[in-house]
Amino acid sequence: MSKDPPTKSPLAESTEEVYEGTKKYKKFTAARESTIGSKGKAGPIKAPAHLRVTSRFDYQPDVCKDYKETGFCGYGDSCIFIHDRGDYKSGWQLEKEWEEEQAKKKREAEYDFLLLDPEQATELGDGPPSSDDDDDDLPFACLICRKEFTKPVVTKCGHYFCQKCALARFKKTPKCYACNAPTGGIFNTATALIKKTATKKRKAEARMAKRPKVARTSSSGAEGDQDTLTIEGLADER
Template identity: 30%
Template structure:
């Protein structure tokens, strides 16, 4: 008896960079990581004062500013953040 696959593979490019050149035409799922909802990408701990960059990636406020002092670019996708981080409630 044949089993139908009901799941799709995750887009490697999107998972690693947060973007995909195929956008909506991509046949793979565009998810980065389930843990991203509850864990900071930098310190990998639960968010303390969660903030979001213009590119949509989220970090702890302290982690975001520590990384921004090193580079203007987003820690994850390398897009310029211009130091703009908005609080997430």
């Protein structure tokens, strides 16, 4: 009795051409050793004994150079740098200045008779700042030479320069140094800036004039040399 060869079922024939996903893909390139090793790990992995940490210390803050040196920045509020006029110092510099200041106060403690009344201090500007002394956005230095103003002038666009610097700039180009706007050769006298500078100078002179003068005299006697402090105007009041 002859046996017929087994016939393939239609289902088996159809499975040969069925797409079974990416898992059935074959790779013909050699895989990396690190990839092969990582696949075999299971469970918790031991942390490395040594870690490399990268740190960055920013000891120099991003301060706007133009605003710090001249009090004006052409970018205004859109400037990406800090508009600050303060000085940034290291810790050892602050400690050294503090020690020097304390030593100076200790040496001058016996001569510290120059204190004024609160009313006089407010009038002379030694007290708390008043509303008149608020910052009115006027620069204190020329934007070109980075020095104190000499015969300040103001352009049509509202920027302040020294007269000499403005004329020298106009010889090269008629545009403003700050905003590149055409100046048209018009440089007006900076009346507001001159008035502000004169007011500060007058207050400083009045402050120095109002303070009493201290004179030191030495006298020799049987007990030795003795130093005497004399305050002008104090003896008359007594």
